[in-house]
Amino acid sequence: xxYVSFGDEPAVKPDDFFMNEALKEAKLxxxxxxxxxGAVVVCKGQIIGRGHNLTERLNDVSAHAEMQALTxxxxxxxxxxxxxxxxxxxxxxxxxxxxxxxxxxxGRIVFGAYDPRMGFGRLNQKITHxxxxxxxxxxxxxxxxxxxxxxxxxx
Amino acid sequence: xxYVSFGDEPAVKPDDFFMNEALKEAKLxxxxxxxxxGAVVVCKGQIIGRGHNLTERLNDVSAHAEMQALTxxxxxxxxxxxxxxxxxxxxxxxxxxxxxxxxxxxGRIVFGAYDPRMGFGRLNQKITHxxxxxxxxxxxxxxxxxxxxxxxxxx
Numbered sequence: 001x002x003y004v005s006f007g008d009e010p011a012v013k014p015d016d017f018f019m020n021e022a023l024k025e026a027k028l029x030x031x032x033x034x035x036x037x038g039a040v041v042v043c044k045g046q047i048i049g050r051g052h053n054l055t056e057r058l059n060d061v062s063a064h065a066e067m068q069a070l071t072x073x074x075x076x077x078x079x080x081x082x083x084x085x086x087x088x089x090x091x092x093x094x095x096x097x098x099x100x101x102x103x104x105x106x107g108r109i110v111f112g113a114y115d116p117r118m119g120f121g122r123l124n125q126k127i128t129h130x131x132x133x134x135x136x137x138x139x140x141x142x143x144x145x146x147x148x149x150x151x152x153x154x155x
Numbered sequence: 156x157x158y159v160s161f162g163d164e165p166a167v168k169p170d171d172f173f174m175n176e177a178l179k180e181a182k183l184x185x186x187x188x189x190x191x192x193g194a195v196v197v198c199k200g201q202i203i204g205r206g207h208n209l210t211e212r213l214n215d216v217s218a219h220a221e222m223q224a225l226t227x228x229x230x231x232x233x234x235x236x237x238x239x240x241x242x243x244x245x246x247x248x249x250x251x252x253x254x255x256x257x258x259x260x261x262g263r264i265v266f267g268a269y270d271p272r273m274g275f276g277r278l279n280q281k282i283t284h285x286x287x288x289x290x291x292x293x294x295x296x297x298x299x300x301x302x303x304x305x306x307x308x309x310x
Contacts, residue, residue, distance in 0.1 A: 055235075059229070059230070059233070059234075059235065060226055060229060060230070061229070061235050061236070061258040061259055062222070062225070062226065062255045062258050062259070067217070070217070071215055071217065074214070074215060074216070075214070075215075078214070079214075080210075080214065080216050081216070094254060094257075094258075095250060095251075095253070095254035095257065095282045096250075096251050096252075096254030096255045096257070096258065097251075097254070098250070098254075099249060099250035099251030099252070099253075099254050100217045100251045102249075102250065102251070103216035103217050103249075103251065104216055104217070123278065123280055123282070124279070124280065125278055125279065125280070127250050127278070
C-alpha cells in the first residue's frame with residue numbers, strides 16, 4: 001500500500017486517499033443529478049475499477065456505484081475474484097451490493113457513511129464472504145453530507 | 156393471467172407454464188456449459204425479460220439469471236419498478252439477487268429448487284421488498300435435477 005505525501009503535510013493514509021477517490025466518483029454522480037455515491041476498487045495500491053451511481057441515467061435501480069466498480073475491477077483483472085482487493089465506497093453497501101461482494105470474494109470493504117435503513121449491516125447475519133474484512137466510518141461526515149444535501153435540494 | 160391449454164389435456168397452470176420458460180433458459184445456460192439456472196419476468200401474462208446464468212461467458216460472478224432477466228424487464232418497461240411483475244427462476248435467488256428484487260420492487264417471486272446453502276431464505280430476516288410475495292418449490296425436481304446433474308458431470 002502506498003502512502004501519499006504532500007510536501008510538509010502529514011502523509012495521507014491510504015484509506016483516506018482512496019476514499020477521496022470514491023468521493024470524486026460520488027461528485028461525478030452529483031454532477032449528473034444522481035444520488036451521489038461513488039466507489040473505487042483498489043488492488044496493491046492501484047485503482048482497478050471506478051464507478052458511481054447511475055440508476056437514473058441507465059434507468060436501472062440496480063446500477064449502484066459498487067456494482068459498476070466491482071464488475072469493472074473484475075474485468076480489469078480478467079479473473080473472477082477480487083480476493084486481494086479493497087472496495088472503497090462512500091456509503092454503506094446495500095444487501096444487493098454486499099451480496100455481490102460475496103461472489104467476488106472481495107478482500108476488504110471500506111465504507112464512508114453508515115446507512116442504518118438500507119445498509120447491509122442492519123442484518124444480524126453476515127452476508128459478505130467469510131474472509132471479507134469490513135470497516136465503516138472513513139471520512140464519514142463528508143460522505144454523508146454529500147447525500148444529505150442532495151436530498152435536501154430535492155425537497 | 157392466461158391459462159394455457161393443449162387440446163384435451165388439463166390446462167397448464169400459469170406458474171408451471173412460466174417456470175417451464177425459465178427451465179428453457181436454464182437449458183440454454185447448460186448448452187453453454189454454464190451452471191443451468193434460468194429466469195423470466197412476466198407482466199400481465201407476457202414475458203418481458205429473460206435471462207440465464209452467464210458467469211463464465213461474461214467472466215462476471217454476478218451475472219446471474221435473475222440480474223439479466225430483471226434488468227431486461229425494467230428496460231422493456233422503460234420504468235424503474237416491476238411491481239406488477241413476477242420473477243420466475245429455476246433456483247432460489249441468492250442474497251444479491253433478492254437484494255436486487257428489493258430495488259425493482261418485484262411483485263412476486265416464484266422459484267423452483269430451494270438452495271439451503273446460498274438461497275436468501277436462509278437469512279432469518281426478510282430482505283426482499285415488504286410487498287414481494289414469495290413462492291418456492293414450483294417444478295422443484297426438474298429445476299434441481301438440472302443443476303445436480305451439471306455438477307455431477309463436472310466431478
